[in-house]
Amino acid sequence: xxxxxxxxxxxxxxxxxxxxxxxxxxxxxxxxxxxxxxxxxxxxxxxxxxxxxxxxxxxxxxxxxxxxxxxxxxxxxxxxxxxxxxxxxxxxxxxxxxxxxxxxxxxxxxxxxxxxxxxxxxxxxxxxxxxxxxxxxxxxxxxxxxxxxxxxxxxxxxxxxxxxxxxxxxxxxxxxxxxxxxxxxxxxxxxxxxxxxxxxxxxxxxxxxxxxxxxxxxxxxxxxxxxxxxxxxxxxxxxxxxxxxxxxxxxxxxxxxxxxxxxxxxxxxxxxxxxxxxxxxxxxxxxxxxxxxxxxxxxxxxxxxxxxxx
Amino acid sequence: xxxxxxxxxxxxxxxxxxxxxxxxxxxxxxxxxxxxxxxxxxxxxxxxxxxxxxxxxxxxxxxxxxxxxxxxxxxxxxxxxxxxxxxxxxxxxxxxxxxxxxxxxxxxxxxxxxxxxxxxxxxxxxxxxxxxxxxxxxxxxxxxxxxxxxxxxxxxxxxxxxxxxxxxxxxxxxxxxxxxxxxxxxxxxxxxxxxxxxxxxxxxxxxxxxxxx
Numbered sequence: 338x339x340x341x342x343x344x345x346x347x348x349x350x351x352x353x354x355x356x357x358x359x360x361x362x363x364x365x366x367x368x369x370x371x372x373x374x375x376x377x378x379x380x381x382x383x384x385x386x387x388x389x390x391x392x393x394x395x396x397x398x399x400x401x402x403x404x405x406x407x408x409x410x411x412x413x414x415x416x417x418x419x420x421x422x423x424x425x426x427x428x429x430x431x432x433x434x435x436x437x438x439x440x441x442x443x444x445x446x447x448x449x450x451x452x453x454x455x456x457x458x459x460x461x462x463x464x465x466x467x468x469x470x471x472x473x474x475x476x477x478x479x480x481x482x483x484x485x486x487x488x489x490x491x492x493x494x495x496x497x498x499x500x501x502x503x504x505x506x507x508x509x510x511x512x513x514x515x516x517x518x519x520x521x522x523x524x525x526x527x528x529x530x531x532x533x534x535x536x537x538x539x540x541x542x543x544x545x546x547x548x549x550x551x552x553x554x555x556x557x558x559x560x561x562x563x564x565x566x567x568x569x570x571x572x573x574x575x576x577x578x579x580x581x582x583x584x585x586x587x588x589x590x591x592x593x594x595x596x597x598x599x600x601x602x603x604x605x606x607x608x609x610x611x612x613x614x615x616x617x618x619x620x621x622x623x624x625x626x627x628x629x630x631x632x633x634x635x636x637x638x639x640x641x642x643x644x645x646x647x
Numbered sequence: 648x649x650x651x652x653x654x655x656x657x658x659x660x661x662x663x664x665x666x667x668x669x670x671x672x673x674x675x676x677x678x679x680x681x682x683x684x685x686x687x688x689x690x691x692x693x694x695x696x697x698x699x700x701x702x703x704x705x706x707x708x709x710x711x712x713x714x715x716x717x718x719x720x721x722x723x724x725x726x727x728x729x730x731x732x733x734x735x736x737x738x739x740x741x742x743x744x745x746x747x748x749x750x751x752x753x754x755x756x757x758x759x760x761x762x763x764x765x766x767x768x769x770x771x772x773x774x775x776x777x778x779x780x781x782x783x784x785x786x787x788x789x790x791x792x793x794x795x796x797x798x799x800x801x802x803x804x805x806x807x808x809x810x811x812x813x814x815x816x817x818x819x820x821x822x823x824x825x826x827x828x829x830x831x832x833x834x835x836x837x838x839x840x841x842x843x844x845x846x847x848x849x850x851x852x853x854x855x856x857x858x859x860x
Contacts, residue, residue, distance in 0.1 A: 378840040379848030402851050403697045635840040638810055642839055642848035 339562035341512030343490050343533035344591065344607040345384075345395035346417050347558070349407065351458045351551045353381050353400035353644045359457050360385045363436050364419075365481035366396065368623035369613045370590065371646075374399050378632050379642045387489055388476040390590070390613040390622070392560050393533030394489035401551065402644055406459055410547025411498050412601025414554035415539060416453065418463035418491040420532065422471035425485035426450055429464050432481075447517055447524055459552035465491040473531065492535025493557055494522070495602050500538040502599035506580070507536055510573050511559045533560075538600075546601075556595065558605035564592060567606050582606065589629050590615055660750075663707035663743045666692065667751060672701025676780055676860055679744060679756040680706035681764025683786075685716035694845070695759060698783070698853040705747050705756060709763070711736065719767035725814065726788065733770050733790050740767060741775035757803075757860065758782040759853070761845060762814075766790045769823055772804070773797045773830070781832075781860070783807070783853050786843055788815050789823045800831035805856045807849050809841035 350356040360366045360383075369390035374380040380401065386394040396417070409415060421429060426443060433440045433454055440454035450466040464487070475486035497503055500523055507513040513525040513536060523538045536557075547553070561567035567585070571594055574580045582594035591607040598604045613619075616627050626643070628636060666688040670677065678699055680691040688708040695704045709719040711732070720736040721729040744756065757780050760768035765787035771778050773794045781803040804827050808820040817838065824836040835856065839848045 377846045379846045401847055403847075403854065405693075632840070635810055638838060638840040641837075642852065644851070 339566060340392075340530050340560060340609075341527035341534075342393055342530035342560050343493065343527075343536070344392040344558040344560040344605075344609070345386075345397055346414070346490065346493060347397040347399070347555045347605075348417075348460055349404060349458075349549065349551055349553050349555055350383075350398040350400040350456075350460075351404045352402050353383070354646050355457050356398050356400045357383060357646050360396065360398075361478075362480070363432075363438065365477060365486055366394075367476045367478070369395070370627060371623050371625065372589070372627045372629075373632065373639060373643070375588070375629060375632070378628075378635060378639050381643060384590075384613065384623075386613075387474065389619055391489070391532070392607070392609050393530070396490075399555070400644075404458070404551035407550030407553030408548040409461070409496065409553070411496050411541060411544040413496055413547045413549075414493050414557060414602060415496040416461040416463050416494040417554065418451070418465045418493070418535075420467045420470045420473070420488040420491040421464050421486075422484065422488070423450070423466040423468055424471060426452070426464075426466050428482075428485040447519055456552070460554070461552075463491075467491065467531075469531070489532035492533065492537060493554075494537040494539055495557075495600065496539050496541060496544065497600040497602075498540070498542060498544065499600065500540040502578075503538055503602070506574065506578055506598055506604075509577060510570050556603035556605050558591075558593065558607040561606050561608050563608055563610055567592070567594060567608055570606050587629075589627075661743060661746050662739070663710065664688065665705060665707035665743075665747070667706070667747070668692065668695075668704040669751070670701060670703035675699060675702040677703035677705060677753045677756040679758045679768075679779070680704055681719060681758060681760035681768050682706070682709065682717070683762030683764055684713065684718045686761075686764070687717055691759060691761060691764075694761075694850060694853075697850050698759065699757075699857040702857075703751070703753055703756075705744075705751070705753065707740070707743060709767075710739070718763045720763070720770075720790075726816075728766070728790060730791055733767070734774060737767055737770035737774045737790075741771050741778035744778045755780040757857075759785070760787065761785045762787075762843065769827070772799060772802070772827065772832070776802070776830075783856065784823070785845060785849055785853070786812060786815055786820075787823055788819050789826065794826050794830075797830045799827060802832045803856075803860065804832045804834045805853060806834060806836040807852060808836070808838050809843055809846075810838050811840070811842045814843045 366385035370384035758768035
């Protein structure tokens, strides 16, 4: 069953170990892949997600030990939100306090309870309590009770000068529909996709442009079932929206094309296949440093320069 | 805004167009930042701040233009240098360093050069060793086919090469390391999993190396 929605979100982080600790220990996501940035193999590429790293649960990072902090601006992702069960709000409020994570008091947005908080690099995150999330699958390593654990992405909020052209692409190419409006925000949802099914467009007119750096989202990837579905989306983008994607790049765990949407955000179309079990068994995901075949001869040099994680 | 000290001269009054950032930490060695082909005096400022926080930064713009792209010396082709020009320009740049040291009251700087900037830094080490206290050479090549005998005793040199560098042959940067070692420099060379471009590993290793200075 082909689904639309968010495939993954990729952001820029500061020191690798701090990033790894926060997402695995504080938020309790599974570390599903330890690899490198294929274009700069001396830089890690971390993937966090659910047990198997299903599309809609994957948050990925390029950690930089000496990163300069980013500055949020228009044409960027403002917030990335996770789904939690309604019964988990109290647990998470307490956990964020206990772990010293900067967060805001719970608020209502589109009828849902939202707790906004920041990761150690200032990346804007949120936990959103969603009715029915308790029956969705979740992964836990035991520290966070499984009934309270994160269930993948709720969605992302894009900060845009104008929303129309972006909304047109999301609806026409990626299968989203407008479902609600609240103040300056238009909510789009991908059919009946629950995990990673929401994109909110926050339209703010003239607002300064940002600067990418630590805590900035680098791109948002949307799902395509396979290469054929991806090619069809790329064709539609070019023919109906005059937007051209890059050539396909093999990312080992999915195959990707990229384009900058009219509002300035870098979008990707990523295939659901082959997934993270392509080069290691599900039981041991994330334990070994995995390299694509062309980089394997450089393994010693790569391992020599990557920061320690433990 | 504090008044500018009277002995500060405008950048235009020295022999190279350049950018200068005063030290914010006492006792850190100043950096001489040397950009690659097509770069300018602003290119390596953020790298300088990253690898040597608190150091004064002196960043000149190369005077040679190749199709409008600033460089520090002429080349005849990719990887083929006009060695006469290398010698002339290395001396010219060493003279500028002396001028700038007087104008800004600086200690002997450590060079941080990328590509063409690393090549001119290597040439300065060999031709005018007194001009530099050491050098971090990123993607450097051997600048002179018959290097002069220089005394670099105790000068620290970091050489970072890229295993996938399509511009610099691996044996060439290895040869440079040998020449500098033979001249008495304290050379550390590392081959990184990188191409010709700078990577995070360059910054991290250079920062660690500077922290030991």
